Amino acid sequence: DAGITQSPRHKVTETGTPVTLRCHQTENHRYMYWYRQDPGHGLRLIHYSYGVKDTDKGEVSDGYSVSRSKTEDFLLTLESATSSQTSVYFCAISEVQSYGYTFGSGTRLTVV
């Protein structure tokens, strides 16, 4: 998707290992979000950021942490991956809070 990239696109990791997903934007948007997508649950907000070093929790934040040291980068870290964190993770950006999201292409994470 133009202006927003996620890496890696796919990852398989073992239970108990730390994992970091990266979201990079070139749009200079203030707001960045991490969602997870699971069947039957839609998209659920994990964490979001409203500026450099300014972050807040979403509805499913347990087991996840985030950091934003630069406007363009928003990192999602699973401190100790569990099988319940197997999911597709999407990053989104917006100029106005919670309005007109642009999503990345997602990262498919499998925890074995």
Place this chain on the structure above:
Amino acid sequence: QQQVKQSPQSLIVQKGGISIINCAYENTAFDYFPWYQQFPGKGPALLIAIRPDVSEKKEGRFTISFNKSAKQFSLHIMDSQPGDSATYFCAARGTSGSRLTFGEGTQLTVNP
């Protein structure tokens, strides 16, 4: 927790038919109701959105109908095409720009 309930989970429509997806929200003030379209392997993309001061918005074959008193809104896809086959998410944003809450998603299949 603010919730948005979406139905049906899956929908199969013949080419040329009308696809209808419904969403309902609970007793919370929302001020913006977008619909997102997601193709396999891609992130969701904004399709159409409405504010609660209007009852209907149309863009091409896509129409949102909004019933404020019933706290319901729906997406109608006229003359459905196989290329419309995708997952559709409704969403709602709380007033003052608070977080966007997504429905569970509807997988639409349009048969040729």
